[in-house]
Amino acid sequence: MKKIQAIRGMNDLLPADSPLWQYVEAVVTDILARYGYQEIRFPIVEATELFKRSIGEVTDIVEKEMYTFEDRNGDSLTLRPEGTACCVRACEENGLLYNQTQRLWYMGPMFRHERPQKGRYRQFHQIGVETFGIQGPDIDAEVLLLSARILRELGVGDAVQLQINSLGSAEARSAYKDALVSYLNQVAEQLDEDSKRRLGTNPLRILDSKDTSTQALLNNAPVLLDYLDEESHAHFEGLKQLLDAAGIAYQVNPRLVRGLDYYGKTAFEWVTDKLGAQSTVCAGGRYDGLVEQLGGKATPAVGFGIGLERLVLLVQALTVVPEGLDQQADVYLVAVGNVQQQAFQLAERIRDELPFVRLLAHCGGGNFKNQLKKADKSGADIALILGEDEVRDGKVVVKFLRDDVAQQTLSQEDAVTLLAGLE
Ligand code: ATP
Numbered sequence: 001m002k003k004i005q006a007i008r009g010m011n012d013l014l015p016a017d018s019p020l021w022q023y024v025e026a027v028v029t030d031i032l033a034r035y036g037y038q039e040i041r042f043p044i045v046e047a048t049e050l051f052k053r054s055i056g057e058v059t060d061i062v063e064k065e066m067y068t069f070e071d072r073n074g075d076s077l078t079l080r081p082e083g084t085a086c087c088v089r090a091c092e093e094n095g096l097l098y099n100q101t102q103r104l105w106y107m108g109p110m111f112r113h114e115r116p117q118k119g120r121y122r123q124f125h126q127i128g129v130e131t132f133g134i135q136g137p138d139i140d141a142e143v144l145l146l147s148a149r150i151l152r153e154l155g156v157g158d159a160v161q162l163q164i165n166s167l168g169s170a171e172a173r174s175a176y177k178d179a180l181v182s183y184l185n186q187v188a189e190q191l192d193e194d195s196k197r198r199l200g201t202n203p204l205r206i207l208d209s210k211d212t213s214t215q216a217l218l219n220n221a222p223v224l225l226d227y228l229d230e231e232s233h234a235h236f237e238g239l240k241q242l243l244d245a246a247g248i249a250y251q252v253n254p255r256l257v258r259g260l261d262y263y264g265k266t267a268f269e270w271v272t273d274k275l276g277a278q279s280t281v282c283a284g285g286r287y288d289g290l291v292e293q294l295g296g297k298a299t300p301a302v303g304f305g306i307g308l309e310r311l312v313l314l315v316q317a318l319t320v321v322p323e324g325l326d327q328q329a330d331v332y333l334v335a336v337g338n339v340q341q342q343a344f345q346l347a348e349r350i351r352d353e354l355p356f357v358r359l360l361a362h363c364g365g366g367n368f369k370n371q372l373k374k375a376d377k378s379g380a381d382i383a384l385i386l387g388e389d390e391v392r393d394g395k396v397v398v399k400f401l402r403d404d405v406a407q408q409t410l411s412q413e414d415a416v417t418l419l420a421g422l423e
């Protein structure tokens with residue numbers, strides 16, 4: 001019979017990989033807590049309309065990347081391609097934006113029907129950060145400091161570069177769009193196919209084109225920053241000053257536009273040259289218009305998303321993975337003969353008294369030699385050996401698996417004391 005396989009671009013995360021993921025997630029969530037951010041969880045499936053109205057009808061995501069299907073009652077539903085719109089929906093629906101500020105984060109799978117390749121998948125994972133109710137550039141700077149710390153504490157700080165831009169107000173963007181379109185219309189035949197199409201639908205995205213001849217044409221194009229409204233200009237200057245004072249290096253990239261329509265004013269990306277074509281590890285910006293667009297009261301907001309697969313790949317590529325992450329156990333309990341009840345008693349006693357010890361208790365019988373092989377394979381430093389003689393004498397053998405130290409036969413009391421000293 002033909003075996004059923006996973007959906008293309010949707011990966012299993014195997015036991016050998018999960019310690020690294022858990023480590024990365026723990027570093028990030030610890031930092032989020034240290035900044036006073038709170039976790040929010042929302043569903044993986046939402047009404048299709050939510051994404052159409054927020055991300056924008058003529059974006060790549062909505063036009064060709066969403067997993068959309070009909071519910072049994074005919075409603076159009078979509079597997080979330082990103083979290084910002086869902087977060088806004090959840091906050092609005094639960095009154096979290098009424099007369100208060102919020103600093104929130106979430107973590108989980110996102111779904112986009114893209115061409116799978118290294119760093120680009122159809123189910124991928126993001127840690128997202130969203131803040132609401134704060135207007136000034138101070139909160140933009142805070143989320144950038146936060147993202148910088150995440151990258152730094154994971155040891156990848158030197159491999160990433162911060163690029164920032166201001167997308168201005170909706171009016172400024174619209175004036176710039178007109179100027180860009182009239183410039184590009186003159187050279188339209190020379191544009192790549194994608195950009196030709198975008199000229200009529202989403203011209204700002206042309207700035208983002210990976211096509212080298214299109215990029216060359218853009219060298220003489222009008223520059224978005226020249227069209228900034230006064231307020232956006234002041235906001236951007238304020239942000240740069242805060243970043244300078246905090247010692248956060250950045251590059252102003254006037255061609256940085258995001259692929260989602262809701263961004264205005266600040267936009268940023270952390271990019272790396274260590275992951276090939278998939279260079280953006282973290283991306284975000286300000287979206288002051290989105291809450292209102294989705295039916296709420298106008299609420300300033302800024303946030304970002306980190307692509308976890310790319311972050312994990314980067315940590316691996318730079319070999320900054322801490323040692324011993326994948327070690328399964330500290331202590332392996334070998335139980336030979338008819339001692340299973342006493343073995344469980346000892347194991348549970350150690351788990352009660354020494355909660356920091358990872359204890360793997362042998363199950364499934366087998367002779368001493370076999371069990372000791374398993375103990376070695378588990379990565380444990382110590383094997384506790386319980387046989388019928390030890391049970392009779394109230395003792396246990398402590399065998400050091402990694403050091404050249406003689407094994408000891410101790411009372412269970414003394415064995416627990418010895419393990420306690422290893423913390
Ligand atoms: P890209 O330009 O790489 O397609 P994007 O602009 O579509 O990224 P966002 O929607 O801003 O990405 O998502 C934020 C982050 O999520 C990205 O910077 C990236 O790290 C990650 N990401 C986005 N799409 C994917 C994907 N298909 N597979 C893995 N990670 C992804």
Ligand code: MG
Nearest residue numbers: 060061114259
């Ligand atoms: Mg994309």
